[in-house]
Amino acid sequence: MPRALLISYIDKDSFFHKLNPVTKLVITISVIILIFITKSFIHNLIIFIFIIPFAYYSKLTKQVFMPIKYLFIIFVILFVIQGLFYPFRETVLIQLPYGFAIWTEGLIYASMISSRLLVMLVYGYLFVLTTHPGDLVSALRKLRLPYIFGYIVLATLQIIPRVQSQMATIIEAQKSRGLETKGSIVKRLRAYTPLLGPLFMGSVQNAIERATALEARAFSAKCEKTSYRETIIMKKDKVIMVLTIICLIIFGVTSWLL
Amino acid sequence: MAIVEFKNFSWNYSGYRSKVLRNINLSINKGEFFGIIGGVGSGRTTFCSAIMGLVPHLYPGNIDGELIVDGLNTEKSSMSDLSTRVGLIMQSPDTQLTGAGMNVEEELSFGLENLGTPRKEMIKRVKKMIKLIGLESFKYRNPFELSGGQQQKVAIASVLIMQPEILVLDEPTAQLDPLGTTLVFNLIKKLARKGITIILNTQKIDYLAEFADRVAILNDNEIRKVGKTREVLTDINLLKKNRIISSDFTQLSNELINRKLYKGALCMTLNDAKEMISKVKRG
Ligand SMILES: Nc1ncnc2c1ncn2[C@@H]1O[C@H](COP(=O)(O)OP(=O)(O)OP(=O)(O)O)[C@@H](O)[C@H]1O
Numbered sequence A: 001m002p003r004a005l006l007i008s009y010i011d012k013d014s015f016f017h018k019l020n021p022v023t024k025l026v027i028t029i030s031v032i033i034l035i036f037i038t039k040s041f042i043h044n045l046i047i048f049i050f051i052i053p054f055a056y057y058s059k060l061t062k063q064v065f066m067p068i069k070y071l072f073i074i075f076v077i078l079f080v081i082q083g084l085f086y087p088f089r090e091t092v093l094i095q096l097p098y099g100f101a102i103w104t105e106g107l108i109y110a111s112m113i114s115s116r117l118l119v120m121l122v123y124g125y126l127f128v129l130t131t132h133p134g135d136l137v138s139a140l141r142k143l144r145l146p147y148i149f150g151y152i153v154l155a156t157l158q159i160i161p162r163v164q165s166q167m168a169t170i171i172e173a174q175k176s177r178g179l180e181t182k183g184s185i186v187k188r189l190r191a192y193t194p195l196l197g198p199l200f201m202g203s204v205q206n207a208i209e210r211a212t213a214l215e216a217r218a219f220s221a222k223c224e225k226t227s228y229r230e231t232i233i234m235k236k237d238k239v240i241m242v243l244t245i246i247c248l249i250i251f252g253v254t255s256w257l258l
Numbered sequence B: 001m002a003i004v005e006f007k008n009f010s011w012n013y014s015g016y017r018s019k020v021l022r023n024i025n026l027s028i029n030k031g032e033f034f035g036i037i038g039g040v041g042s043g044r045t046t047f048c049s050a051i052m053g054l055v056p057h058l059y060p061g062n063i064d065g066e067l068i069v070d071g072l073n074t075e076k077s078s079m080s081d082l083s084t085r086v087g088l089i090m091q092s093p094d095t096q097l098t099g100a101g102m103n104v105e106e107e108l109s110f111g112l113e114n115l116g117t118p119r120k121e122m123i124k125r126v127k128k129m130i131k132l133i134g135l136e137s138f139k140y141r142n143p144f145e146l147s148g149g150q151q152q153k154v155a156i157a158s159v160l161i162m163q164p165e166i167l168v169l170d171e172p173t174a175q176l177d178p179l180g181t182t183l184v185f186n187l188i189k190k191l192a193r194k195g196i197t198i199i200l201n202t203q204k205i206d207y208l209a210e211f212a213d214r215v216a217i218l219n220d221n222e223i224r225k226v227g228k229t230r231e232v233l234t235d236i237n238l239l240k241k242n243r244i245i246s247s248d249f250t251q252l253s254n255e256l257i258n259r260k261l262y263k264g265a266l267c268m269t270l271n272d273a274k275e276m277i278s279k280v281k282r283g
C-alpha cells in the first residue's frame, strides 16, 4: 500500500519533533492568526521565510516545501481572476485589448491571499510532519477535548492514504477495461465520473467496517480514557509557548502599525 | 450457569424478506468451549455479531425473541456495555483494524485506552501480548501495511488484550497458514483453560473435535443440532444431511468398520485414530 502522498508524519530525532504537540499547535495557530493581522504581503513573506530555521531544526529542510507545487495552479488562477476582475479596482497597470485591463489592486489582493495560503500550508505541513498523530490525540485528551475529536484527527490521517490507494486501484481496474484518463479537461472529467460510484460505495462500506472495529474495542465505553503514548508539557514547552505568544503580540502590533 | 442465552431469537436484516436467524433456542454455559459449524451463507457470521450486539445496534433489522449475554438483553443494552464483556474476532483482518494506531503497539493499546486501563498496566499487557502472539518482528509497522495473516494476528491480539469474559471468534483462521492456525487454536485452548467462555465458528472441525465441549450445527438459518462434540461430529449422516464434511479420521474409521476390519466406535481425533490403528494391528 502506498504511503500517504501529502499527509504523513516523518519520524526524526529533532528538537521540533520532541516538543509537545500542544506547543506546536500554539506556534502554528499563532502564525495563522498573525497572517490575518498583517496588511502587507511582504510581511507574510517574511513570516514565510521564518519557516527555514524551523524546518532546519526539524531536519526536514526539503520536505516542508514539497506541497508548494500543489498550490501553484491556485496561485495562477488567483492572480488571473483577481488581476482582471477585482471588484474594488481603481488603477490600471496594463491596458489589454477588448476593454480588459490588469488592475494593480487586484494583483495586490491576489498576492495577499497567495502569501497567506503559502504560510498556512508550510506551517501546517511542518506541524503534520513533526507531530505523531498518537501524541496529538493523547495531548488533546489531556486538554479534555472530547476524545472522539482526537480519533477523528488520527483516523483521518490514517484513512486518507487508504482512500488514495483505493482510488488508484479503481482507476487501474477501469483503465484495464478501456477507460481513457488522458486528453482534454472535459474528456477527463467525463472519464473520472464513473469512478465516484465505487469510491463512494467503498467509503460507506469502510465506515461501517471501521464502526464495527471501534465498537469491538470498547470505543463507546463510558469511562475515563487513558493514553498509551505519554505527552508531557515540559519547561521548554512552556517557555516556547510564552515566547510564541509574546512574538505574536509584538509582530502583530508592529505589522498593524506599519 | 448460562452466560449466553438465545430465547426464540430471530433476526432479519431490514430490506430482506427472509430471516437470517430463525427461532434460535440455545444456551451456552460460563466457561464452556462452544463450537459452531454449518454451511455457507447459513447465518453463522450474523449469529456471532448478535452476541456482540452489532446486530441490532450497527445493522438495521428486526429482532424477535431475545438474546441475553451476561445478564444483559442485547437489544436493550448499549454496545459500550456489551463491548466490555464480549470480544469479537472476525474473519477478514483489515476490517478489524481501527485506524487509531500508527503501529501495531498502538493498535493493541487502543482498546485498553478506551477501557481506561492505567498506562503502566497497558504497557505491560502490550509487551506480553506481542510476545504471546509473536508480533515482535513487525510491532513498529503500520497495521494497514501488513499482510493478511499478520493483520489477523494483530486483530486477535487487540481483542485478547482486553481480556473479555466471552470470546466470540468468527472463522478466525480463514486467512492464516497452517502454522498460524495451529498457533491461534492453541492460544484459544489456553484461554479456555483459564475459564473464558469461547464461542468458535470454524470450518476446521478437526480442531473443534480436539477442543470443543459442545458443538451446534447452524444450517439454513436454523440450529439443526446441539450436542456434545463427539455426539455431533461422529454422526456422519447428520453431518452429510447438513452438507458438512466429516473429519478424515471419522471417514477412515467408518470405512474400516464398513469393511469389517474394525469393530470399535467412530474416531474423531488423531488420538482416536492412533488407538484404532493399534487395535487393528493387534486384531
Ligand atoms: N449486513 C448485511 N445486510 C444484509 N444482509 C446481510 C448482511 N450480512 C449478511 N447478510 C445476509 O445474511 C445471510 C447470512 O450471512 P452470514 O454472513 O451471517 O452467513 P455465514 O454463515 O457467515 O456465511 P459464510 O459461510 O459465507 O461466512 C446471507 O444471505 C447474507 O447475504
Ligand SMILES: [Mg+2]
Pocket (backbone or CB within 6 Å): B044, B045, B046, B170, B171
Ligand atoms: Mg461468515
